[in-house]
Amino acid sequence: MWSIGELAERAGVTVKTVRFYSDGGLLPEGRRSAGGHRRYGPEALDRLRLIRSLRALDVPVTDVNRILDREDALEDVVADRLREVGSHLAALRWREAALRLIQDCAPHERAERLRLVGAVSSPPSTAALARFWRCWLPPRLPARVLSAVLERSVPQPPDDPSPAQVLAFARLHAFVTGDCLGGTTGCQPVVHRPDTGYRPAVLYDGLVEAFALAAPHLTAHRPPHEGEALDCFVDAHARASGAKDTPAFRRGLGRMLATEPRIDRYWQLTAELTGPSRPTAGACHDWLHTALDDRSARSAA
Structure with a gap:
């Protein structure tokens, strides 16, 4: 049996550290000496070394206690720490890119860029983008359809962004x-308004499929043309x-789409953020609209 000082020396820690873990119930004591001093056995040294290893990985004391009580808790605690470290790293990478953005710009641009970057958390959240789409989309869309639209429309910030991507986001x-739209009143597309007879849930369910069919053509830089994607869109x-x-419906659809409110700036910035490998829903829509107009022009000719 060792005294508290002997245990501390063997473990390479201070007496204060041993006392802290003992008082917290993490370190088992053996029997006390005749004078009431603490005594520890070899199992205390093993546990103290384990505690030191966990604390060196920045595992909180509460989680250390969980691991000591339950061996199977180690895997969950490690997974939680990895997620937390990943979040910290993402925040640091974002801040580094933001600092480079400010450092490398012209002096007259710094005030505006500081204002833009300062309004975004690190790592950035997409909650504001999702709220925008929930306001823009028609109400009472089925959860499945809404989720599919948000997945295609709300870009995820890259884990290791460039300064240009920080600026775009x-x-x-x-x-x-x-x-951005001068308010939503009067700026909603015709298909969103309840007095037009459109069924938005049916429309957006089909548009998600049509955009998925059009995306490979944009990635391959193929010009707009007839085919499965356009048929699905119509x-x-x-x-x-x-x-x-019918041909008449297609001509009317082309005219209606030409007068609809547009959010081109949103899709432009999204493309700057995500890059050319993932065509935006806006780019897919424009590709299909152009294909529709080309088809109608040829039919008229």
């Missing part, structure tokens, strides 16, 4: 939190409005 955040509008896919 900061501008995107400013866009969706500002008066069919979504036809089913949502209770109409049939």
Whole structure:
């Protein structure tokens, strides 16, 4: 049996450290000496070394206690720590890119960029973007459809961003939190308004599929053309409005889309953030709209 000083010396820690863990119930004591002094056996040294190893990994004392009480808790605690460390690293990488953005810009640009970057958390949150889409989309969309639209429309910030990507996200955040559309009243597309007879849930369910079909063509830099993606796009509008896919319907659809409110700035900034490998929903929509107009022009000719 060792005294508290002998245990501390063997473990390479201070007496204060041993006393702290003993008082916290993490370190078992053996029998006390005749004078009432603490005594520890070899199992205390093993446990103290384990505690030191966990604390060296910045595992909180409360989690150390969990691991000591339950051996199977180690895996969960390590997984939690990895997630937390990953979040810290992402925040640091974002801050580094933001600092480089400020450092490398012209002096007259710094005030604006500081304002933009300062409004975004590190690592950045996409909550404001999701709120924007929930306001822009028609109400009462089925959860499945809403989730699919948000997945395609809300870009995820990269884990290791470039300064240009930090700027794009900061501008995107400013866009969706500002008066980007002058208010939503009167700026909603026709298909969102309840008095037009459109069924938005049917429309957006079909648009998600149409955009997925169009995306490979954009990635391959193919010009807009007829095919499955365009047929799916037109069919979504036809089913949502209770109409049939006819040449006349396609011409009318092209005219309606040409007058709809647009959020091109959103899609431009999203493309700057995500890069060309993942076409935005806005780019897919424009590709399909152009294909529709080309098809209608050829039919008219």
